[in-house]
Amino acid sequence: MTEFEEPRNETEWSRRAIINVVGVLAVHSESLTLVGAHAVLLRTMNLDVPGMPTGDGDLGVTPGLVGEVPSIEALLAGEGYEHRTTARPGLWGREPYDESDGTRSFREKIDLLAPHGLSGTTSRTRRGVPALQPAHGKLAVGNALGLELAAFNRSLVTIIDFADPRLSAEVHVAEIPALVLAKCSKVGERLREPHKGRVRDKDLGDLWRLMAVADPDDAVRIITGFLDHPEIGDDVRQSVEWTAGVLQDPASVERVKSAFDTFVAPAEIDRVFAGWREALPPV
Incomplete structure (x- = not known):
């Protein structure tokens, strides 16, 4: 059996988790889309600004592209993954260990998330995926607002393990327009409902990285093409509203300047925000 180099930090462990889970769920590969921090790292790898550490391994799951068998729950459990919480x-984990305070954690952590608008629920508070539950179980996949465009605006990428480049996987990765809407939806929802989690400087930093490497007019042209989409149009409109709110909030700009202190000139941060505010359409 080949011995692979063990990851040394949370970013390397989360990349390993993504590669492993993509392999475990290979039969459902067409339904999987890499979103979150690792998608941001891949889409902004040529930006000369340091990336931020992350322990998040987020995979979008498009319900309509998932077969009824084999069960996602059974596939993951069969490879030693377990629910990190009920x-x-x-929320799935593998390689358990005890933190210094005695709490249980996992080296490999993955979050499977269906786009809320495609999940089969109309409730903003329910995090389950009724569209998948009969075949795959109630806890197999959660849902998140703002991932709808990522189910369509994506492309295949070969991702390489950080700790051992002999390990890799081919997976759809969300494109920049979809990632911008996803980040702004996350921030916008938390600004509206703080009990769902705090807004982190890292999230705004990731947003700026995405905006900095893309032409805003080209990205917005792709977004507006989905405003009247029969399946996700209403959800994209909501995400655009949240995006406009985040971009117009002076606190967003200040958070980015805090995240990139000494690495990016404040004037450059202002310029990128201004370009995207001007390009974004009213909805």
Whole structure:
């Protein structure tokens, strides 16, 4: 059996988790889309600004592209993954260990998330995926607002393990327009409902990285093409509203300047925000 180099930090462990889970769920590969921090790292790898550490391994799951068998729950459990919590669907872990305070954690952590608008629920508070539950279980996949465009605006990428480049996987990765809407939806929802989690400087930093490497007019042209989409149009409109709110909030700009202190000139941060504010359409 080949011995692979062990990851040394949370970013390397989360990349390993993504590669492993993509392999475990290979039969459902067409439904999987890499979103979150690792998608941001891949889409902004040529930006000369340091990336931020992350322990998040986020995979979008498009319900309409998932077959009824084999069960996602059974596939993951069969490879040693377990639910990190029963309080929220979609959170899986492997390689358990005890933290210094005695709490249980996992080296490999993955979050499986269906786009809320494609999940089969109309409730903003329910995090399950009724569209998948009969075949795959109530806790297999959660849902998140703002991932709808990522189910369509994506492309295949070969991702390489950080700790051992002999390990890799081919997976759809969300494109920049979809990632911008996803980040702004996350921030916008938390600004509106703080009990769902705090807004982190890292999230705004990731947003700026995405905006800095893309032409805003080209990205917005792609977004507006989905405003009247029969399946996700209403959700994209909501995400655009949240995006406009985040971009117009002076606190967003200040958070980015805090995140990139000494690495990016404040004037450059202002310029990127201004370009995207001007390009974004009213909805």
